[in-house]
Amino acid sequence: MTYSDPDRILHYESNVDIRQGSDRVTSGVADVYLQKETNEVDRTIAQRNVVLTQPNRKGVGDWMQYTTADQVSILTGNPARVDDVEQGTTTGARLTVYSQKVE
Secondary structure, rough: OEEEOOOOHHHEEEEEEEEOOOOOEEEEEEEEEEOOOOEEEEEEEEEEEEEEEEOOOOEEEEEEEEEEEEEEEEEEEEEEEEEEEEOEEEEEEEEEEEOOOOO
């Protein structure tokens, strides 16, 4: 892991495993961007063999960006795929995964 203070970036390489509550992201590389005021996570970008695991759902792709403010993950790949117990399987070049159920 490396940390860049002026940019507020935590950089991880090799067998990255990030957990937030019941969500888990594994990948080859990840950058975690911190908010300047609070040091809280603003967003995370993962690359290389990305796997997003949530209760009853799994997404795979080449690249993912998770934004804390809206709890949304954008997953891209050739193709990216999301397997959801309730909704079935979806594939595409770019998929949006909501951590919270959309009402």
